[in-house]
Amino acid sequence: xxxxxxxxxxxxxxxxxxxxxxxxxxxxxxxxxxxxxxxxxxxxxxxxxxxxxxxxxxxxxxxxxxxxxxxxxxxxxxxxxxxxxxxxxxxxxxxxxxxxxxxxxxxxxxxxxxxxxxxxxxxxxxxxxxxxxxx
Amino acid sequence: xxxxxxxxxxxxxxxxxxxxxxxxxxxxxxxxxxxxxxxxxxxxxxxxxxxxxxxxxxxxxxxxxxxxxxxxxxxxxxxxxxxxxxxxxxxxxxxxxxxxxxxxxxxxxxxxxxxxxxxxxxxxxxxxxxxxxxx
Amino acid sequence: xxxxxxxxxxxxxxxxxxxxxxxxxxxxxxxxxxxxxxxxxxxxxxxxxxxxxxxxxxxxxxxxxxxxxxxxxxxxxxxxxxxxxxxxxxxxxxxxxxxxxxxxxxxxxxxxxxxxxxxxxxxxxxxxxxxxxxx
Amino acid sequence: xxxxxxxxxxxxxxxxxxxxxxxxxxxxxxxxxxxxxxxxxxxxxxxxxxxxxxxxxxxxxxxxxxxxxxxxxxxxxxxxxxxxxxxxxxxxxxxxxxxxxxxxxxxxxxxxxxxxxxxxxxxxxxxxxxxxxxx
Numbered sequence: 096x097x098x099x100x101x102x103x104x105x106x107x108x109x110x111x112x113x114x115x116x117x118x119x120x121x122x123x124x125x126x127x128x129x130x131x132x133x134x135x136x137x138x139x140x141x142x143x144x145x146x147x148x149x150x151x152x153x154x155x156x157x158x159x160x161x162x163x164x165x166x167x168x169x170x171x172x173x174x175x176x177x178x179x180x181x182x183x184x185x186x187x188x189x190x191x192x193x194x195x196x197x198x199x200x201x202x203x204x205x206x207x208x209x210x211x212x213x214x215x216x217x218x219x220x221x222x223x224x225x226x227x228x229x230x
Numbered sequence: 231x232x233x234x235x236x237x238x239x240x241x242x243x244x245x246x247x248x249x250x251x252x253x254x255x256x257x258x259x260x261x262x263x264x265x266x267x268x269x270x271x272x273x274x275x276x277x278x279x280x281x282x283x284x285x286x287x288x289x290x291x292x293x294x295x296x297x298x299x300x301x302x303x304x305x306x307x308x309x310x311x312x313x314x315x316x317x318x319x320x321x322x323x324x325x326x327x328x329x330x331x332x333x334x335x336x337x338x339x340x341x342x343x344x345x346x347x348x349x350x351x352x353x354x355x356x357x358x359x360x361x362x363x364x365x
Numbered sequence: 366x367x368x369x370x371x372x373x374x375x376x377x378x379x380x381x382x383x384x385x386x387x388x389x390x391x392x393x394x395x396x397x398x399x400x401x402x403x404x405x406x407x408x409x410x411x412x413x414x415x416x417x418x419x420x421x422x423x424x425x426x427x428x429x430x431x432x433x434x435x436x437x438x439x440x441x442x443x444x445x446x447x448x449x450x451x452x453x454x455x456x457x458x459x460x461x462x463x464x465x466x467x468x469x470x471x472x473x474x475x476x477x478x479x480x481x482x483x484x485x486x487x488x489x490x491x492x493x494x495x496x497x498x499x500x
Numbered sequence: 501x502x503x504x505x506x507x508x509x510x511x512x513x514x515x516x517x518x519x520x521x522x523x524x525x526x527x528x529x530x531x532x533x534x535x536x537x538x539x540x541x542x543x544x545x546x547x548x549x550x551x552x553x554x555x556x557x558x559x560x561x562x563x564x565x566x567x568x569x570x571x572x573x574x575x576x577x578x579x580x581x582x583x584x585x586x587x588x589x590x591x592x593x594x595x596x597x598x599x600x601x602x603x604x605x606x607x608x609x610x611x612x613x614x615x616x617x618x619x620x621x622x623x624x625x626x627x628x629x630x631x632x633x634x635x
Binding site for chain 4: 177179224
């Protein structure tokens with residue numbers, strides 16, 4: 096199986112990701128990309144994507160980015176996120192990359208974009224630590 | 231209406247929170263408390279609560295804590311979360327408090343607990359900035 | 366030797382802390398407290414304490430707090446700081462506590478106060494991860 | 501005067517930066533770069549650069565990056581830093597860039613490198629919010 100297929104299997108094994116409808120569209124050491132089509136139940140009171148959906152997606156994409164260099168038994172131990180624009184649009188795309196990695200952990204960064212009528216806009220930026228549970 | 235009822239209305243007006251089943255059980259300047267009963271769809275591949283659910287709950291509880299001192303038109307502009315234990319249990323309880331507030335923003339802290347067979351354990355710690363959109 | 370004396374020795378062994386003049390005034394699992402008398406060279410262009418001095422002090426106090434539960438061979442692997450008020454005064458006091466600790470790491474929180482004419486005011490809040498290098 | 505000269509003047513007006521010996525070597529919207537030659541008094545007990553020096557430099561470079569898009573009356577309101585390698589070497593170079601900016605604030609990222617015998621290595625990664633005090 097291709098790494099991207101394995102990554103999608105990992106994602107599908109997470110009931111929460113499956114429930115939200117997250118797809119992985121790229122998975123290599125240069126870039127991990129997760130995509131989520133916005134549904135009415137992903138929103139907050141003003142009709143924007145709920146911050147919790149953005150933070151979920153950032154967190155999960157950071158974990159995948161860490162997984163490209165640390166292996167599959169990884170988790171995010173901590174992260175920080177800045178929301179920069181309201182999530183107005185039909186689709187979220189999160190892209191994450193390892194900036195540094197040792198054997199035991201990786202520091203990754205992530206940017207979350209919202210696609211509105213075909214135009215991508217940055218809506219959140221995150222940085223976090225991914226830990227290799229096998230190390 | 232009581233502040234706690236208003237807080238629950240605000241929460242119910244968020245389709246994402248309504249969808250997940252979040253309740254607010256306390257809402258005053260000393261403490262904001264949000265509670266979420268864990269459902270199968272909130273989990274990740276190992277049967278623990280998904281980190282994205284913990285970060286959603288931390289984010290939202292931080293916002294409510296900020297709201298107790300800044301008013302209702304607020305949002306979390308950034309936060310940081312450390313996951314300290316896997317979320318194993320039947321219920322999540324998040325408690326947040328403003329540490330500092332001016333007119334325009336508040337810095338709040340939050341602790342997320344998981345309740346397993348009646349025993350509460352800390353599973354995440356967060357700190358973030360809540361902004362008053364009316365200022 | 367008392368733990369507090371050992372802690373001061375550790376601090377004195379850091380040329381940067383020695384150079385800035387940092388003292389440790391409490392060192393136990395409940396609280397680690399570091400104190401720094403503000404000198405002209407600690408300031409920024411407006412006469413306030415430089416943010417870098419506050420972040421140094423937060424970082425170092427977080428490390429000490431981690432050290433109370435993890436042992437002496439520790440370092441801060443990451444932290445986050447919110448500046449909430451300008452550092453106007455004659456002395457800084459930083460207080461940190463472990464919120465969670467395992468064998469390998471601790472998550473600690475820290476509050477930095479500035480003392481102006483005898484009155485303490487909160488000026489920064491931090492949260493971070495301290496790692497046990499012996500684990 | 502050139503923007504870079506103005507930036508150096510701002511830096512020299514900070515007694516703490518002057519005291520440490522920080523220089524600004526680039527200052528435009530694409531990149532702000534601050535450089536610090538490591539002195540014995542910048543170190544911790546193991547002979548590495550003290551984390552507080554790295555966090556100071558990250559913080560200050562983030563502020564400068566924000567200043568390239570927000571104007572000169574700015575400050576860092578919060579940031580997060582991950583230390584990834586010990587600071588072993590003769591010189592620190594910090595590079596920061598605005599990722600997003602509105603009128604009132606910018607979110608910037610920074611990477612801090614240590615130069616050892618001519619070789620640059622990443623030693624810290626930071627992300628933070630810079631606020632425009634004139635807005």
